Amino acid sequence: MVKKVLLFGDIGIDDTVALIYARLNQEIEIVGLVADYGNVSREDAVSNIYYVMRLFNFPQGIPVILGAEVPLTGEQPTYYPEIHGERGLGPIIPNDDHELKIENFFEIVNIIERYKNDELTIVNIGRLTSLATMFILYKELMKHVKEFYIMGGAFWVPGNVTTVAEANFHGDPFAVNIVLTYAKNVTIIPLNATQKAIVTPGMVDYIDSFGQTKILKPLMEYYTRFYQERDPSLLGSPVHDALTLMAIMEPDMFIYESYPVTVVDKLEGPARGQSIAETRSYESINNGEKKHRIAFDIQYEKFFHHFLTIMTGQPLQ
DSSP states (O other): OOEEEEEEEOOSHHHHHHHHHHHHOTTEEEEEEEEOSSSSOHHHHHHHHHHHHHHTTOOTTOOEEEOOSSOTTOOOOOOOHHHHOSSSSTTOOOOOOOOOOEEOTTHHHHHHHHHGGGOOEEEEOSOSHHHHHHHHHOTTGGGGOOEEEEEOOOSSSOOSSSSSBOHHHHHOHHHHHHHHHHOSSEEEEOHHHHTTOEEOHHHHHHHHTTSSSTTHHHHHHHHHHHHHHHOTTOSSEEOHHHHHHHHTTOGGGEEEEEEOEEEOOOSSSTTTTBEEEOOOHHHHHHHTOOOEEEEEEEOHHHHHHHHHHHHHTSOOO
């Protein structure tokens, strides 16, 4: 069965890899794209979405929606050009001369209403500000969403922004706690899993040889250069956001456990954005806390075969 996906993203390099993956996966139908701040500004996210949609001939009529421009914390966001490039696509500067119709935020309501009988899946691969705003404004409507997949968090492993915090949770911890309080059927794909989804230069060359991924190679070369300069022991770079999209179709690729989760939302101090799972079963039972499914590991061989198969369009021999 084809999954209908409303995707929230801050379209940098790994988000773009996720978009390419979604376009090439015949079992995923993107029914809307929400452009958020995060890796890049919201304005750049919109430009990148348009560029990728045009380059990969996405179906006509997919609404592109203006999401959040700043976090619920009221701070000005921090962008990451050293990781994602000046505009978020590594060495590529997209052409801004486009006539893409940008939808109002309210279009999210229309999408949920339109697809609620088709079991809509929301995948959030950027900051959670826009998604939290939907729960603030339309809590009852959000009950019609079948499931939520969230890329974020770092449980008992080093973060990528601070020692304890991952970027999406650190960027707007207020929003994360709102979503985790009200959303049902949440799956969290944290750094525990995504940092193991390594794509090597050899994999990129193999995918590129089939000719259907176009800009993947220069994007991944730029991305890998950053990761290997930071950690020379890495064999490639992780595709955090593509892995999160894989999770909606490939549950056997992941090793899950379920716990109540909170995020430290004190804005000052070293613990900001830390994701905490309540592992004391007697506490969660006594307090009646909602549990969320967390991916703590992946089966790399399954990831390897699936990623290469989808990105090349050919079963891996």
